[in-house]
Amino acid sequence: MKKEPVKGLKPLEGAVEGKVVMRFAPNPNGPATLGSSRGMVVNSEYVKMYKGKFILRFDDTDPDKKRPMLEAYDWYLDDFKWLGVEPDRVVYASDRFPIYYDYARKLIEMGKAYVCFCEGGDFKKFKDSKQPCPHRDQTPEVNLEYWEKMLAGGYEDQQAVLRIKTDIEHKDPAMRDWGAFRIRKMSHPRAEIGDKYIVWPLLDFAGAIEDHELGMTHIIRGKDLMDSEKRQGYIYGYLGWEYPKTLHWGRVKIHEFGKFSTSTLRKDIEAGIYSGWDDPRLPTIRAIRRRGIRAEALRKFMVEMGIGTTDVSISMESLYAENRKIVDPEANRYFFVRDPVELEIDGVEPTVAKPPLHPTDSERGAREIKVENKVLLAGDDVEKMEIGSMLRLKDLYNVEITSLEPLQGKFAGESLEALKKAKGRIIHWAPVDGIPVKVRSPDGDLEGIGECGIAKELDKIVQFERFGFCRIDAVSEEEVVAYFSHK
RNA sequence: GCUCCGGUAGUGUAGUCCGGCCAAUCAUUCCGGCCUUUCGAGCCGAAGACUCGGGUUCGAAUCCCGGCCGGAGCACCA
Known part of the structure; x- marks a missing residue:
């Protein structure tokens, strides 16, 4: 059986018009880049296609290594506006710690999570040899006690972590008892949060809870997160939830731009090497906007790239060609x-x-x-x-x-x-x-x-x-x- | 080390699930030509690919096995 060539994005498996809920979940630790725009465009495009709901969720739960940048929250909102996308809902993960804590407690009570005091290397040794660590068999009561102590500040940074109990003998080491919360006595950049919390959820935990809480039907994300579904699957199993349908894409490299890391970029900007996050030499959305690239050109470009797990190495030429078509008659x-x-x-x-x-x-x-x-x-x-x-x-x-x-x-x-x-x-x-x-x-x-x-x-x-x-x-x-x- | 993905022209994609209509789609790029008081736009034409080796089959880009290459996860990052 032969199908007609599909223009644009392929249909989403299991999508029902009016019922689709999707999200774009950036860490606002820097402005949106051309790479992020793929997620912004494709997710919103699908939602539009199925008349569903689009949620922008700031995954801002790391005050340390990927510390959110206060201005970047607004920049994301602004870039979405430019793209012609109005999120139906904007969620800040940092506002929702009580929800995460509730589920953590629940899982502890179910005996599906435990407080682990192993030092990083020690746990790895146990895990790599499929051995349970000494804390794995603590009773829920004991774990609850430790958990409360964690929340109350009774432990120092790095001293304890809450793990989700999976299968310590799982053939894939990436699945074995992964970390869900850690301690970091640091303040959050958002004034509303500030010093409120010292126990921070990790991506797979917060993401798992949120995707269910927000009613996600479909998730598209980078293939670096491919294992997340299997890891998070344990939580979904314990709580009797159904996992959203997932799709993955590979890395996007752009010929014209070298490798950029948010942290080195920030330093270079502070040092005056770049005039700002919208310096025309940078691959940020803010920069290409300022250079007169039209949202429509970017959307088309991203939609035509579609979703593939292969890593792609694209050239700005194609985006420029798209833009030229729009701009030439007007300019x-x-x-x-x-x-x-x-x-x-x-x-x-x-x-x-x-x-x-x-x-x-x-x-x-x-x-x-x-x-x-x-x-x-x-x-x-x-x-x-x-x-x-x-x-x-x-x-x-x-x-x-x-x-x-x-x-x-x-x-x-x-x-x-x-x-x-x-x-x-x-x-x-x-x-x-x-x-x-x-x-x-x-x-x-x-x-x-x-x-x-x-x-x-x-x-x-x-x-x-x-x-x-x-x-x-x-x-x-x-x-x-x-x-x-x-x- | 263990575990997962993936590999179609220079680039990006369609087709792969459900083998034949695929001597393989579209876009961009490149090369010719036309047009034009821009090296822009437009028009016409051309070039260019199924990672390799086996297997299954009347028939494989499509299914199976192996190799090669690439990517990812195994972190108190997202």
Whole structure:
């Protein structure tokens, strides 16, 4: 039996329209990256497809190694808004410790969890040799006592941990009696939480409880969490719950960006190496937003990538191609010359050039650029010139180069045919009284001069002809700052 | 060490569960050509892949076994 090729995301197994509940559960220890956007887009897309509920859950239960960043909570909300996704519910795991503690107590009472005092290495030895550790057989009563003492601060950091009892002889060592809570006498960055807790749930525990509590029907997550289902399955079994349907995807690498870790990035930002989390050199959502990548392009890109457990190594080119399709028809055209060189032209009368704002949409009208007898050319173009070179200043007139230093030329008519005959290039230019433009790009910052009209395009995407698409980020009397999108 | 996944063109994907319609889809990339007062867009054309070896079968990208390669888990990180 053959199926029709499915456009977009494949149907979700067992999904019923109106009943699907899915979540995206980041640790807000840094802003969303292109990698995280996969989860943001795909989960929300499925929910939309099935008219279900979408939950944003902040898994912010580590005050230490992956300590949440206070601003990042809002950044996530903001990025979702940008993506056009309104979560039906936003949950903070750090608000829900009482729930986790209740279930912990319940499991202890059932004899399915115990307080373990082994040092890390010791437990590993027992576990690796399929031996129960000395604490495994404590009675529920004793465990409860220890647990209360843990919560009351009776033990120091690392001294005790609550484990879920699974099967100490399980053939897969990853399944054997895994840790559910640990002690860390640290405050939580959220003011509401602060010093309230010293016993923190670990991912597999908190996640297991939450996914059930929040009524999740389907979970899509990284394949690094593939074992979670089997581990958490013990809890679901003990409590008689049904596990959601799961799907996994592999790692996403991006050619253009090297390896980034949130912690080193943070240091680099603090050290001023990057201007912030939205520095155009970074693979964060905030950065690509600022660069003028459209949410729709990102969504399409992620949806087309789909869900596969294979690790993928993607190129920004595909995302750019997607974005270009959206942005090209909208973007007004302007001249921007990088590393400008002044060209003086003999034999011309002052005039006004009127290049169209858009090459295929004449209704948009034209820019007006006054020209006396001097213009600015891009340094790159000038380097290729020789004396006698024929060239055309786009939407102006032809010039023949008569001197290189200083750069001078003479008027050479307005005929395009003549230019073609002479095999001249058409190049862009800028008026000598143009506005300084700073372009911030993934490859670093560039300086140049652009038409004054650019200043009217704040927050818009424009195309600098023969240069690329940019988002106009800031405009002041003396300067325009543009963020480079792509060619 | 133990345990789990996965491997389709440069890249990403469809097809794999339920073998034949797959001499393998789509997108991007690359290469030609057309068009264009942008090296953008558009149009036309072309190139490019089933990890390897066995097995089952009339027939295998699809099922089975093994190798190779890649990834992941076994943490008081998420």
